[in-house]
Amino acid sequence: MSGVVRRALRSPAILIGGTLAGATLVATLVSLVWTPWPATAIDIAAKLQGPSAAHLLGTDPFGRDVLSMLMVGARTSVVVALVAVALGAGVGVPLGLAAAAIGGLIDDLISRLADFVFAFPVLLSAVMVTAVLGPGAVNAIIAIGLFNIPVFARVARAGALAIRQRDFIAAARLAGKGEAAIAYQHILPNIAALLVVQVTIQFALAILAEASLSYLGLGVQPPAPSWGKMLNDAQTYMFLQPWLAVFPGLAIALTVLGINLLGDGLSDLLDPQLRRAV
Amino acid sequence: MPAFLVRRLAGLIATLLGATVVVFVVLEILPGDPALVMLGVTADDATLAALRTEMGLDRPAVVRYLDWVAGLVTGDLGTSQTYGVPVAGLVGERIAVSLPLALIALTLAAALGIPLGVVAAANHGRPADAAVIGAAQIGVAMPNFWLAILLILLFAVELRWVPAGGFAGWEAGAGEALRSLALPAVALALPQAAILARVTRAAVLDQFGHDHIRTARAKGLSRTAALIGHAVPNALIPVVTILGLQFSFLIAGTIIIENVFYLPGLGRLVVQAIAQRDLIVLKTLVVLLAGAVVVVSFLVDLAYAGLDPRVRLAAAAPGGAA
Numbered sequence: 240m241s242g243v244v245r246r247a248l249r250s251p252a253i254l255i256g257g258t259l260a261g262a263t264l265v266a267t268l269v270s271l272v273w274t275p276w277p278a279t280a281i282d283i284a285a286k287l288q289g290p291s292a293a294h295l296l297g298t299d300p301f302g303r304d305v306l307s308m309l310m311v312g313a314r315t316s317v318v319v320a321l322v323a324v325a326l327g328a329g330v331g332v333p334l335g336l337a338a339a340a341i342g343g344l345i346d347d348l349i350s351r352l353a354d355f356v357f358a359f360p361v362l363l364s365a366v367m368v369t370a371v372l373g374p375g376a377v378n379a380i381i382a383i384g385l386f387n388i389p390v391f392a393r394v395a396r397a398g399a400l401a402i403r404q405r406d407f408i409a410a411a412r413l414a415g416k417g418e419a420a421i422a423y424q425h426i427l428p429n430i431a432a433l434l435v436v437q438v439t440i441q442f443a444l445a446i447l448a449e450a451s452l453s454y455l456g457l458g459v460q461p462p463a464p465s466w467g468k469m470l471n472d473a474q475t476y477m478f479l480q481p482w483l484a485v486f487p488g489l490a491i492a493l494t495v496l497g498i499n500l501l502g503d504g505l506s507d508l509l510d511p512q513l514r515r516a517v
Numbered sequence: 518m519p520a521f522l523v524r525r526l527a528g529l530i531a532t533l534l535g536a537t538v539v540v541f542v543v544l545e546i547l548p549g550d551p552a553l554v555m556l557g558v559t560a561d562d563a564t565l566a567a568l569r570t571e572m573g574l575d576r577p578a579v580v581r582y583l584d585w586v587a588g589l590v591t592g593d594l595g596t597s598q599t600y601g602v603p604v605a606g607l608v609g610e611r612i613a614v615s616l617p618l619a620l621i622a623l624t625l626a627a628a629l630g631i632p633l634g635v636v637a638a639a640n641h642g643r644p645a646d647a648a649v650i651g652a653a654q655i656g657v658a659m660p661n662f663w664l665a666i667l668l669i670l671l672f673a674v675e676l677r678w679v680p681a682g683g684f685a686g687w688e689a690g691a692g693e694a695l696r697s698l699a700l701p702a703v704a705l706a707l708p709q710a711a712i713l714a715r716v717t718r719a720a721v722l723d724q725f726g727h728d729h730i731r732t733a734r735a736k737g738l739s740r741t742a743a744l745i746g747h748a749v750p751n752a753l754i755p756v757v758t759i760l761g762l763q764f765s766f767l768i769a770g771t772i773i774i775e776n777v778f779y780l781p782g783l784g785r786l787v788v789q790a791i792a793q794r795d796l797i798v799l800k801t802l803v804v805l806l807a808g809a810v811v812v813v814s815f816l817v818d819l820a821y822a823g824l825d826p827r828v829r830l831a832a833a834a835p836g837g838a839a
Contacts, residue, residue, distance in 0.1 A: 351528075358807045358808075360766065361769060363806055370548070451769075488663030492659045492663065
């Protein structure tokens, strides 16, 4: 284990990616107990200021502190992405394992279902969910999570099919183990690295999707701050205060860049073969 | 080939029908009373009853569904609640903005991404490679709507080269119309170009390891000639697949980019239909956009089979997965 840690510390992708993604995580956690200013406190007298000592990243059209809003917005992004990816992996991985284990009609059915879900890009699913449930964070989670299910089902299925050819699976079967036990005890640990890398990819995409939805007003609703919504407001005021358009976008891009680099680094670290397989 | 074609065509039709069922159930059955959803709780009974009659809500759901699907085929898509005009006309008007936008963006992404990927692979491990990888990482991480806002700040607000938004209309001349599509197309294309550059680079590098390239080099072909003549054409097979997949992202992209630039396209119509709770427009639009994704992926499958005989053979074999 210490060998893995040592190699991780020598990987620039993991170091840079980990720092960037870690910064967002820290901002999220810190925002739970402290922000420089209350994130939703309106102070019209201080509106549309550029960066200053009092407001490090300036203020928005309502005089709210941009840094504080970004910190609370990070919470929204991280929570929506986390739950959506957990939903996708939680449903998708067992489906993929089942497809590989049972094969035949079930495998066909699950694969077709996956193809089908891909016909509805996240934004399109979100549009439908919003039409029924109204806009909100839960709607974003459902739309992003739904799209993640077939992604994880496919990766788990492909990984499982490759592992199932190995001798130790035949040995486990000879020892009398059932398909479910084999999937859980033998296949899952062997495709864990593959799944971890996929989690980082989907997590980055989920952050982008959440930002897009809240930009369109289909995600988290005001006054709760979110990065996408902040960019939407910034566009209205970009002639008066261009800074407003810079920081939320940077927050999204650096977080996604960090997670992507972390994913690249992890895939190199966990299994050199993996990079080609994914 | 015919067996392969029939199989794929059956799959296409099944998926399209499935999409109509899902959209119908989600947008017309799940809301309970679509008329109430559209008009809101403040609507009076007479107005509600009139809309219910207009939408045919007094008829069984199955009949309504079949009627709607028949309308999708014949082009009779009903009348928009908000605009009071036939949905077919509305869609036609908006496609004239969205389709050129998507095609320009796709062309731009391919024209930029594929050559950059080839250059990176040809200079594997050198600064040019590192530059392309770095730029692609940033391109993939940047949300397209943020890129769009930054482009507006630079080219419309600072330099005043192009309008900050809106659409001049094709009546104003192709030049004017294209000028209003320039920034949106670039904002849509750059993140896609980043993905294409990465895929192309990986595919070309993968080709370098194959025997046929080694043979070509052994026969005296220069590295560049082997690259252009043998590695790139073979590497294009996975690239075409990704190009098809990107269409789905492009559809999602137009929804958001058209809203950033206030372009009167299908994507903006979707978001407007949500805000106005115009379910009649919404269900047709969602099916059209999902249908476009499905049809393009079908065409890509065909192109893929055309390019690579192994795909056809695998599909023809019993139990083959295509």
